[in-house]
Amino acid sequence: MDLQLALIFLQQGIASGLVSGSVYALLALAIVxxxxxSDVPNFAQGEVFxxxxxxxxxxxxxxxMPIWVVLPATLLAAFLAMALFRRVVLxxxxxxxxxxxxxxxxxxxxxxxxxxLVRRTGFGDTPRSFPALVPTDSVMIGQASVTLLDLAIxxxxxxxxxxxxxxxxxxxxxxxxxxVGMNPxxxxxxxxxxxxCHMLIWGLSGVISAIAALLISPKILMTADMGSIxxxxxxxxxxxxxxxxxxxxxxxxxxxxxxxxxxxxxxSRAIVLAPFLAILIVxxxxxxxxxxxxxxxxxx
Amino acid sequence: MVAETAAPxxxxxxxxxxxxxxxxxxxxDMAVAKGSIHALIGPNGxxxxxxFNCISRFYTPSEGRITYDGRDITxxxxxxxxxxxxxxxxxxxxxxxxxxxxENVLIGAHVHAGRxxxxxxxxxxxxxxxxxxxxxxxxxxxxxxxxxxxNLDFGHQKMVEIARALAIRPRLLLLDEPAAGLRNREIAAxxxxxxxxxxxxxxxxxxxxxxxxxxxxxxxxxxxLSFGTKIAEGTAAEVRAHPAVIEAYLGRETTQxxxxx
Amino acid sequence: xxxxxxxRGLTLAGGxxxxxxxxxxxxxxxxxxxxxxxxxxxxxQNMAYGFDVVNAAKMYYDKINKDGGIHGRKIEYVVEDxxxxxxxxxAAVKKLVEQENVFMLNGGSCSAAVVAAKDxxxxxxxxxxxxxxxxxxxLFPPTDYIFGAFSISQYAVGGAMVEFAAKSLGAKTVAYINxxxxxxxxxxxxxxxxxxxxxxxxxxxxxxxxxxxxxAPFLKLRAANPDAILLVTYARPAALLIKKAAELxxxxxxxxxxTGTASLNQxxxxxxxxxxxxxxxxxxxxxxxxxxxxxxxxxxxxxxxPDLAAxxxxxxxxxxxGIPPAMSVVKALQDAGPNPTREKVLAALKTQDxxxxxxxxxxxxxxxxxxxxxxTIFIKYDGTTMTPLPGVFTxxxxxxPK
Numbered sequence: 001m002d003l004q005l006a007l008i009f010l011q012q013g014i015a016s017g018l019v020s021g022s023v024y025a026l027l028a029l030a031i032v033x034x035x036x037x038s039d040v041p042n043f044a045q046g047e048v049f050x051x052x053x054x055x056x057x058x059x060x061x062x063x064x065m066p067i068w069v070v071l072p073a074t075l076l077a078a079f080l081a082m083a084l085f086r087r088v089v090l091x092x093x094x095x096x097x098x099x100x101x102x103x104x105x106x107x108x109x110x111x112x113x114x115x116x117l118v119r120r121t122g123f124g125d126t127p128r129s130f131p132a133l134v135p136t137d138s139v140m141i142g143q144a145s146v147t148l149l150d151l152a153i154x155x156x157x158x159x160x161x162x163x164x165x166x167x168x169x170x171x172x173x174x175x176x177x178x179x180v181g182m183n184p185x186x187x188x189x190x191x192x193x194x195x196x197c198h199m200l201i202w203g204l205s206g207v208i209s210a211i212a213a214l215l216i217s218p219k220i221l222m223t224a225d226m227g228s229i230x231x232x233x234x235x236x237x238x239x240x241x242x243x244x245x246x247x248x249x250x251x252x253x254x255x256x257x258x259x260x261x262x263x264x265x266x267x268s269r270a271i272v273l274a275p276f277l278a279i280l281i282v283x284x285x286x287x288x289x290x291x292x293x294x295x296x297x298x299x300x
Numbered sequence: 301m302v303a304e305t306a307a308p309x310x311x312x313x314x315x316x317x318x319x320x321x322x323x324x325x326x327x328x329d330m331a332v333a334k335g336s337i338h339a340l341i342g343p344n345g346x347x348x349x350x351x352f353n354c355i356s357r358f359y360t361p362s363e364g365r366i367t368y369d370g371r372d373i374t375x376x377x378x379x380x381x382x383x384x385x386x387x388x389x390x391x392x393x394x395x396x397x398x399x400x401x402x403e404n405v406l407i408g409a410h411v412h413a414g415r416x417x418x419x420x421x422x423x424x425x426x427x428x429x430x431x432x433x434x435x436x437x438x439x440x441x442x443x444x445x446x447x448x449x450x451n452l453d454f455g456h457q458k459m460v461e462i463a464r465a466l467a468i469r470p471r472l473l474l475l476d477e478p479a480a481g482l483r484n485r486e487i488a489a490x491x492x493x494x495x496x497x498x499x500x501x502x503x504x505x506x507x508x509x510x511x512x513x514x515x516x517x518x519x520x521x522x523x524x525l526s527f528g529t530k531i532a533e534g535t536a537a538e539v540r541a542h543p544a545v546i547e548a549y550l551g552r553e554t555t556q557x558x559x560x561x
Numbered sequence: 562x563x564x565x566x567x568x569r570g571l572t573l574a575g576g577x578x579x580x581x582x583x584x585x586x587x588x589x590x591x592x593x594x595x596x597x598x599x600x601x602x603x604x605x606q607n608m609a610y611g612f613d614v615v616n617a618a619k620m621y622y623d624k625i626n627k628d629g630g631i632h633g634r635k636i637e638y639v640v641e642d643x644x645x646x647x648x649x650x651x652a653a654v655k656k657l658v659e660q661e662n663v664f665m666l667n668g669g670s671c672s673a674a675v676v677a678a679k680d681x682x683x684x685x686x687x688x689x690x691x692x693x694x695x696x697x698x699x700l701f702p703p704t705d706y707i708f709g710a711f712s713i714s715q716y717a718v719g720g721a722m723v724e725f726a727a728k729s730l731g732a733k734t735v736a737y738i739n740x741x742x743x744x745x746x747x748x749x750x751x752x753x754x755x756x757x758x759x760x761x762x763x764x765x766x767x768x769x770x771x772x773x774x775x776x777a778p779f780l781k782l783r784a785a786n787p788d789a790i791l792l793v794t795y796a797r798p799a800a801l802l803i804k805k806a807a808e809l810x811x812x813x814x815x816x817x818x819x820t821g822t823a824s825l826n827q828x829x830x831x832x833x834x835x836x837x838x839x840x841x842x843x844x845x846x847x848x849x850x851x852x853x854x855x856x857x858x859x860x861x862x863x864x865x866x867p868d869l870a871a872x873x874x875x876x877x878x879x880x881x882x883g884i885p886p887a888m889s890v891v892k893a894l895q896d897a898g899p900n901p902t903r904e905k906v907l908a909a910l911k912t913q914d915x916x917x918x919x920x921x922x923x924x925x926x927x928x929x930x931x932x933x934x935x936x937t938i939f940i941k942y943d944g945t946t947m948t949p950l951p952g953v954f955t956x957x958x959x960x961x962p963k
Contacts, residue, residue: 005784016776125606126824127797129831138808145809172410179396179407186394190408190468191382220773221797221831228771263777269741271777272769 006265008143013260015144021256022157023216027233028240028248029161030208033168036243037181037201040090040103044110045209046230051114052078052210053217053226054123057130067133074214075207082206083199085110090202091195115224124224130217153215160211161249164204168245177201232259235275239282241289250290254278307370309334309504310355310472315364317350324350325528328364332521337498337505339515342525343549348508349391349476351525355506356388356474357381368472387470389461391477397450401441401460404449405432408467432467438496439463440489455486462493472504473497479511487514494518516540524548587902589664595634595894595901597622598657600641600650600668601692607645611670613869613876614693615640617858617883618667620865625891632899636891639663645670647677654678658687665906667890669694670879672744675709682706688906690889693882697747700931701960708910710932711885711924713845715744717935718818719752720956722791722843725939727759729950730814732788734762738778738802739793741767748793748818751958758957770795779805793818800831807836816939819843824878825942834944841950843937847921849947850878858884858919885917885924885933921953929960 001009027049034042056074059065065073093106118124134152138145168174179187180197188194220226236255240247255275262274282289308331315328325347332338340348353359355366357378366374368384381388396404409428436442439459444452449460458478465473478494479487495518497503509515515522515536522539524532526548532539539545589596599618601611622636630636639661641653650669657663658681665688669675675691676698682689683704691699691709697716699707710717719737726732737752739745745767756763764785766778779802782790790806792799792815799821806815817840822828825842848854858881863870870876889910894901896909913926922936936955941948 009780012776012780016774020774119606125609126827127800127831128827129800136808138810147808175407175410182396182398183394185390186396186464188379189382189388189394190464191379193379221800223797225771229773259774260777263774264780268766268768268778268781271772271774 001265009264010261011142011144013264014257015141015146016150017257017260018253019146019150019154019256020216020259021236021253022154023212023252024229024232024236024255025249025252026157026160026208026212026215027230028236028252029164029245030205030212031230031233032237032240032242032245032248033177033201033208034205035237036245037177038090038103038198039100040107041234041242042107042205043104044085044107044114045205045233046227047111047114048078048082048206048227049209049213049230050222050224050227051081051118052206053130053213053222054118054121056210056214056217057123057128057222058121061128061131071214075210078206078210079203080206083203086202087195087199091198111227115227118224124222127221127223129221130214132218136218149218153219156211156215160208164208165245173200232256232275235279237289238279239289241292244289244291244293247289247291308332308367309369310338310506311365311367312351312355313365313367315351315354315366316362317347317354317359318362323528325354325361325525328525328528328530330523330530330533332504332506334504335498335502336520337494337507337518339519339522340506340508340525341510341512341515341522342531345527346525346548347528348525352474352476352506352508356386382468385469385471386474387465387468387472388474389458389465389476389478391480393457393461395449395457395460395464398448400446400448401436401452401456401463402432402445404460405435405463405467408464409435435463435466439466439493455482458482458486466497470503472506475505475507475509477508477510479509479514482511487511490514491517587664588662590634590901593634594637595631596661596663597636597638597890598641598654598661598663598666598668599638599692600643600653600657600666601670602645603640603642605644605646607671609877610645610879611643611692613862613880614670614883615668616866616869616876617862617880618692618887619883620861621884621887621891623865624861631891631894632901641668643669643671643674645674647674650674651678651681654681658685663687664901665689665890665903667886668692669696669709672696672698672715675699679704679707686903688893688903688910690886690910692886693879695932697932698743702962703929703931703960705907708889708926708931708933711889711920711934712879712882713819713934713937714751714932715747715820716751716958716960717932717956718820718843718937719748719791719793720755720958721935721937721954722793722816722818723752723755723759723761723763724954724956725841725843725937725952726789726791726814726816727755727761728954729939729952730789732761732814734764734785734787736782736785736787736790737763737765737793738782738790738798739765739767740770740795740798742770744820745793751956754958755956768794768798770798772798772801775801775805778802779809779811783809783811787813789814789816791816791818792821794821796822796828800828803828803832803836803840807832812839814839814841816841817843819845819937825947829944837942837944840942841939842942844940844949845921845934845937846881846919847938849940849949850881852947852949855881855919881919884919888915888917889913889924889933922955929962 031042031045034040052074055077056070059070059073089106090103093102132149134149136147136149138147176192176197179192184194232255236251237248239254240251258278259271259274263271310332312328312330315325317325342348354361357376409432436445439462441459441463444456479490491514494505519536522536523530524539524545531544531548532542599615601615602608603612622638626635639657641657643650643653667690669691670693672694675694675696679699683706689707693712694709695712695715696709697714700709726735739749764782764787766782768778792802799817803815862876893906893909897905911926911928914923916923920934921938922934924933936953938953939950941950
């Protein structure tokens with residue numbers, strides 16, 4: 001491969017990688033805020049993402065509702081679904097079984113339920129596209145070609161992340177969430193309602209996943225299996241450090257770029273492998289992830 | 301001296317706590333007067349911690365009633381305490397280890413501030429920062445404001461726990477062995493702080509404690525437990541001389557030195 | 562005791578005689594009827610691949626019966642639902658063979674499911690013709706009992722596209738995108754022979770069917786400066802690639818394989834008309850779906866199923882695919898003579914060669930050849946109109962036993 005081509009590939013890989021990476025980062029963020037506070041890896045995250053996309057598709061395309069109704073309705077639906085799941089299902093499971101494994105299995109159950117529901121409606125039968133709300137004209141950034149939609153995706157994702165960080169670090173609610181994640185007993189002492197806080201956290205995770213779905217659906221065509229993108233989000237969270245929020249974000253961008261680089265410079269077949277290889281490498285060299293702080297070994 | 305005719309600020313009546321077939325505490329009556337420092341003492345296994353955890357709502361009693369400022373709190377969930385102005389510290393410390401001293405106290409103050417949902421999404425209000433700085437000063441932690449809690453020595457960590465408890469502006473402070481593990485100098489500082497809280501802020505304090513030096517020095521009233529029942533109650537002088545108390549701690553041989561602290 | 566021995570001997574002899582008699586009598590054949598076992602996906606999320614295909618086969622058999630049957634025998638058929646998955650398909654086959662005692666089997670729209678029944682069918686020596694499944698896994702290496710690919714064999718898909726690109730579009734370098742699964746390997750292998758003969762250079766990118774971001778593979782193909790792009794992928798990745806081509810301003814011809822879309826309407830909805838300015842799609846039938854040459858089939862369907870035909874989604878796209886396999890069954894039965902046995906039918910099948918009037922090419926079997934169709938036509942599609950192009954393009958690939 002000559003240098004000229006390699007340079008074009010490099011630029012394109014980074015540009016495309018940042019765009020898809022911003023969506024992986026959002027999903028990774030959604031996963032990590034739950035993990036940090038509930039110690040549960042939410043294996044339904046992909047299906048919540050997928051279901052939110054279909055809710056929006058149904059309202060916008062099939063019911064012809066205006067977009068300024070569809071967007072908040074979708075976000076609200078995602079919030080309620082996750083919050084209620086936490087309150088109605090997980091709180092019950094946590095009460096009767098002290099082991100975390102059962103909570104994880106419950107999330108697996110949720111993923112099957114959501115996928116089954118979407119399949120039943122028949123919308124998942126053929127790939128569908130969500131109409132792009134931003135024109136898909138191309139622009140050149142250096143020698144890389146991206147669309148206006150790509151720029152909108154990236155910009156929105158970054159804005160959402162920034163808003164989230166501000167909330168989490170500076171507002172009373174955000175502080176309460178952090179307290180719960182760090183020390184639930186102490187959080188109760190200062191008056192945090194654990195149950196309500198967990199509901200809020202799960203609901204927020206749902207909203208972030210829904211935003212990710214709304215951003216990327218016009219780009220990738222929706223199918224009932226599109227939740228499999230969550231694998232990349234998990235890879236991002238692991239690379240960044242599973243309990244680190246900035247780590248999740250950085251991890252998302254890294255996975256997006258690595259995916260593209262592997263595809264461009266190694267082989268298209270290897271693209272699917274890229275996230276798993278990243279996971280393996282991180283677990284071997286630095287298990288706590290890039291932002292995971294010092295490696296702690298817990299005595300069991 | 302505090303008025304004994306007023307209704308007790310914290311009233312425990314007929315408190316019984318059973319774990320399966322074991323009765324840890326049986327029929328305890330204890331009245332804590334407003335603005336006083338009340339100590340709960342007794343040998344190991346007496347049921348002090350169990351009682352304390354019940355009052356601070358981490359356990360629910362099998363029988364009995366707990367009344368706070370006229371309100372029945374027997375079944376109230378633990379998270380409701382902060383709203384009523386009851387704060388507690390933990391013997392084993394439950395700090396936010398990764399946060400700085402300032403942030404630990406700040407979380408306490410901020411999370412508790414305001415009830416409306418506008419407060420819920422507001423960023424740190426101005427008054428809170430000053431409140432936190434003030435608390436750090438009173439507890440002698442100003443110099444350590446930016447240090448991570450887990451990097452402090454034990455004595456200072458205990459102070460952080462107390463400072464955070466104070467951040468919610470409590471009217472009742474429940475302290476679980478605040479002097480355990482402290483050096484003499486630190487115990488003296490704690491003594492001063494607690495007296496100050498009683499005199500200046502009018503805070504009512506209930507403490508479970510083993511360190512007799514502190515108990516005898518600051519307590520207005522002392523309740524003594526042994527094997528789950530109250531065996532004595534009264535002023536420091538009264539309790540010190542009480543034969544049942546002496547026996548409980550030391551068996552038949554009496555050495556009053558220990559009780560003098 | 563002696564009497565016991567005689568009784569035992571007689572029972573044994575009687576049993577042997579009965580077995581011999583049963584062996585001489587073929588299952589599913591009486592003086593007046595021949596029983597055919599039909600199966601296909603009649604329900605479930607993949608029923609679009611076979612529901613109306615089964616209906617087409619049935620209506621063809623009904624027509625044959627109305628015209629007098631085969632050598633005085635009427636065709637009696639039993640239909641089972643295989644739900645397009647291996648477990649249900651094998652169960653359906655077993656039921657048809659063991660409980661219904663059919664003479665031969667005619668069914669299957671889903672390749673992966675069909676292959677699962679291969680061992681059972683061969684072991685039980687039942688003649689089996691697939692419906693529209695390509696079923697390459699059961700056709701190569703050839704068995705004595707299984708015939709299929711009436712739609713088209715995966716091995717032939719790529720080759721026909723290469724032929725078209727070379728002959729009709731004058732392409733010298735062709736970008737070939739397939740999947741990294743078994744089907745992908747087969748269609749690539751099949752196309753190499755045609756590429757060699759036509760002097761076409763193939764630049765290959767194999768992607769996973771779950772791919773979301775096609776920037777990397779597309780960029781690499783574009784860098785090879787191809788004269789045309791062949792998309793031998795499933796519908797979703799195909800749509801993503803067509804979108805990416807439009808995004809990057811790529812305007813060379815794009816040819817989509819027959820596996821790439823079940824619904825051209827959905828494709829336009831997904832990629833937009835502007836992306837289809839230089840776009841061709843492959844078709845295994847002799848005309849575009851609903852075209853004039855296929856009108857008799859659609860009329861037959863309307864007459865046989867007036868209620869279904871009135872519904873908006875019917876007949877489904879693949880409906881005509883049910884005719885050639887049914888034709889093949891009938892032809893084999895006719896050629897087997899007035900006293901057909903399974904052996905005679907199989908022998909007749911192995912030399913079949915006829916024009917179905919439905920598929921682009923002739924249905925041809927041979928001593929080593931079990932895949933019927935190797936030809937396709939190509940249609941230019943701009944998002945609204947389908948224009949079939951002249952010419953039938955046949956893959957040269959043939960099976961070579963190793």
